[in-house]
Each structure stands twice: as C-alpha cells, then as structure tokens.
Amino acid sequence: MTTTVASSSVASRDRSPSGQRVSWLRLMRVALIQHRAALITILVAFVVLVIALIIGRDAVSASYASYLAAGCTLAHPIDFAVCADTANKFADIPSFTPLVIALRLFPLIIGAFVGAPLVAREMESGTYRFAWTQGVGRTRLLLVTLAILALVVTPVAVALGFLLGGWYIHPYAVINIGVGSHWQSGLFMTTWWMMPVWTLLSLVLGTFIGAFVRRTVAAIATTMVIVGGVLLTVGMYLSRILDIGAVASSRLMLSYFPIGTIYTAASGGVGPSGSLLVRGWFVGPGGRVLGGRAVNRVRDHVIGLYQSKSGANDPNAAKNWLALHHYAYWFTYQPASHFWILQTAVGLVVLVVAALCVLGTTRNVQHSRA
C-alpha cells in the first residue's frame, strides 16, 4: 500500500472572506445523517400513538353513534335508559386513561431518548473532539441540531394534540363532560399547543442534563427522573395554577357545596357553562371563612333544604337561608373564555424555561473541559 496525494492537494489554500460561515442548510443536512436514529425514534413514537388513538376511537365509535341515534344530548345524558346504558358502556372502555397517559409520556420519551443522548453521547464516545474542532463551531452545531430536532418534534406533537383533543376526545366531551373536558388535567396538558411546548422543554432539558452528566445511559435515566418529576408535579399542582386569575362568585349557586379544591368541569347546569370550578368555601357572619365543624353544620343544613319537599320546589331556598343567617357560599371558577389565555400563559412560562435550558447547555458546551 502506498500513500499518494491527489493533484488537487497542491492547489493553493484559498480562503473565503472572514465571516463567511457554513450555511444552516448544510448543517441541517448533517443533522439528518447524524441523528437518524433520534428522528426514527420520534416517528416510531408518533406512529404508535396515532395507531393507538385510531384503535381507541374505533372502540367508542359504535357506542357514540348509538348515543346520538337515540337523540341523547349533553343536556339530557341519562334521562333515558338508552342514554344511561350507552354512557355506562363508555365508562367501561379502557382506552381513555392509557391513551392520555401515553400522550403525556410523549415529551418524556423525546427528552430521554432524543435530548439526553445529544451531547452526552458525543462526550462519552469522545467524538466531541472531532465535532467541536470543525469549522462550524460547537455553539452553532448545538443550536442547529436542536433546531432541526425541534422542527421535527413540533409538528408531530401538534398533530398528536389535535388528534387527541379535537378528534379522539370528542365523544367523551359530548357524553360526559367531566371526563372529556379540556380542563381536565390530562387533557389540559395535551392540547395541540401544550404538547409541542412540553415536548420542546423535555427535549432541551434532556440535552441540558446530558451535557452535565456526560454519560448516555445515566443521562437518559436522569432525564426520565427529572422530566417525569416535572410533568408529575405540574399535573399534581395544576389546580393551583388554574386558580390564578379565577373568578370568585357568591351569586351563583352550586347544587352541592364542595369545600377546598374542586377542580371539576362545570356540567349539567352546575356552574357557568364550559367553566372549570376551582375552589369553594363558606363565609360566616363578619366575613370570616368557616372551617371544620362549622362548615359541615351549614352544608348539612343547606343540602337538607334541597332534599326537603319545600326546598326542592324553591330553587332559592338555600340561598335565602344562607343570607338570612349571614352565611355565603363562595367558589372560584375559570370561565370558558379563560381557557386559551391560561394555555398561552402556562405555555409561555414553559418556553421561557426551555430557552433557559438552551442557554445553560450552550454555556456548558462552550466552557466544557471534558
């Protein structure tokens, strides 16, 4: 074997004017080659979830069709035996909860299996010594790679959000608003807007963690714990988040008097139509909030009024009794018109956190001493 040098090697080393850099388009082409496995992971997850949604929707379609054929509506869901029967069959269909959970896990999968290995694998295998010494520069390389992955995951996540919230969930929303309401925690977090927002956060948070951990498997595990923890915590405390900017009312009455966190979609004429009931409490004489046994005493009395013959005929009986004894029932609710405002606000906060993660990863990569 001999070593020869191509004739082109003797050509002079012409340099373009300083400042001319490798184009983004060329960098995207490399990202498509280099991160093929990650892109396949995204598409496989997407296809699996779409198939699951189609199968899930197919399972409820027959019940939904018979429900509509019987003339059942949301206003009279269980007045007729056939409506009640169909509604019960709906309740037995097991696909709803697993599907919502699967969609909520989509961001976690992207963060753990696409984001976490992005920098960690380069560090672990040592290929960062090749990549970061090329003409492109490590910061541009990181940003372009994240951008192309974001460009792929965003439409995928939007599509999943649309499929779940706009198509799959529709029969549930018609038959049982308590389950199918977009205010419900699982659905609030999986709208066409929230899905890409959380997926992007998960992607960049995974990358951020990977840049610190520098070991692929450890980065995946850490990302699963941290991103999973974040998603779980936000889900658990969503009722508190949704209390922000809620409207308080003592003029409207609920047919029951829940105290503390309610977090239930208004339905069947209970509460303003399309709203989310957030929190309820009783106020006694002097404006103090009632607690403990005092609440139970007042509530028992008012509910007793509803159940009595005279109370059942007078819709204002409870309200009048409360006013007579200087009590008031208050509750907060998010009107239907607040839904997209809250979606936007929560989404923007998540995107700001995602931007901070990108900033942190960039700084880490710039000053890395691996």
Added chain:
Amino acid sequence: MNVVESFGLGVSYRGTWALQDCTLAVPEGHIVALVGSNGAGKTTLLHCAVGLVTPTVGEVTVLGGIGAGSPDALERVAFVAQEAPLYRHITVRAMLTVAVNWNQHFDRNLAEARLASLDIPLDRRIGRLSGGQQAQLSLALALARRPDLLVLDEPLARLDPLARHEVMAAVMSAVAEEGLSVIFSSHVVSELERVADYLILMSHGRVQMVGMIDDLLAKHVVLSGPTDEAERVAELFVVVESRHAGRQTQFVVRINAPTEFPNGWVAENISLDELVLAYLREPSASAMSGPLAVSANSAEVTL
C-alpha cells in the same frame, strides 16, 4: 509568524493543575514534536491550542494571534484527536459528507483520493475499519480541510509499525506539498526523530525544553570521565543529568559554545532519545529557546 503562542497558560481540573505557567512560541513551517511522559500535559496543551479547553489562566493564540477556538481559528486549524474518535455508526462516505458540510473549505476530492490510495472503502461503516484505517481516515479528513496548522494528538499510539509508517508518510507528504505547520504529540521519541525538526518537551504540566532539535542536540553532549574528578567537572558545566557507575561518571551537560573539555573526559554527541530521557529524569532542569527563556530554576539556561 508563530503558529502557536501561549503566555502564562494554565489549566486546572478541580484544583489540580494539568498545565501550568506555559509560555512558548512555536514558529511556522515546522514539524513540532510535543514530547513528555504520561500525564505531562501534552493533550491539555493541544486541546487549548485547538479550542477544546478554555484556559484557567493565561491565553493561547494560533496562526499569528488568532484566539484559539475562535471561528477563524477553527477554519484554519485541523485536529486529529487521540484514538481518532469518529462516528462509528455511519459509513466513510457519510463521514465525508459530514465533514464537507461542517467546513467551509473541505476538499472532498482530496479526501477521496487519499482514501482510495489507502484502499479504504467508502461504503464501509467506520466502526468496521481497522485502527490504522480509522487513523488514516481521521488524517484524511483533517488534511482535506486544507489547514494552515495540523495538530495531531498521539496519532500513532494504537497503530502497528506499518500503519505508523504510513500515517507519518502521509503527514510528511502533506507538509511537503502544502507547506503547513504540524504539531504532534507522542511519548515515543524514536518515532519523532525522523520527521520532527522542532521539539517541545513537557513534564509535570510544565514546558521543560523548547527549540529546534538540531540546536538542542548541538548544545548538549554526553561527558564521561573518572568519578573522582566528577565534582570539579560538574562545576564547569550546566549538568542536566549525572550518572555514576563505579569509577566512571557520565554527565549530560549543556554547552553554549564550542568548549574544551578536561583531560581524561570524553565528550560524545547525544541522541534525541538520550536528551529527552535526561530531561525527563530531571524535571527541575529546563532549556527554553531564544527570547522566551524563563527563569524557572537553577539549571535553566538560554540557548
């Protein structure tokens, strides 16, 4: 122009100095051998020069004052890292595509011609190439960037003798045709002697000796004579290393000009191997060239 310049350069990893007080200037047009024992700081110095490591203190520039790791420097400096890390899951052809798109001035024809001459198939996954082929591929990718400075970190470490010869031949050929400057590190001095004309010797995170190899060899001799006169003779020269074997003593000494040696003492030319070993055995000794001489210890001298 200096291809690498550093001033007061230091790199600390969690409180431990991997590189300390490193001030040097490497002129262009040389093949520079960076030599030192394991853990001497060679890789850290090279990583600073290519921008992979940000110095804790001091600064390092390349190619006449460009900040190491800056966009301009990245365009003009090519680096082949230890163990030639490449993307093992993609083919050689895909790797070329990656390199073409990551560099503004990548000469794909040059790389393909070099790989063809080495019988490296373009459609083979990199992970299935031999160690020698991977090293050659790394070198081909670096040379096809048409750099002004080529930095090689222990490129021969895991290669068999034939592959070592081929890699060094490729480097020499590129230097001859392109006129680029090369810095490469190794702890195997015998490999460097044939190709390098400039030496940087590092020990314990510090630069111990810098200069043209011919100059360094001309200014050191091995002096042998009777042990009972050793003390007197040692006062006449700068002794880098001394060894006693019974009635015979051997010094490695540094001389600044043609010198007459004491009667009964024999001066012999020193090999690069011996010179490097002598300095490595005596970390307190140093020899810095020209205006960059640094007063570090008693045995230091300006050449």
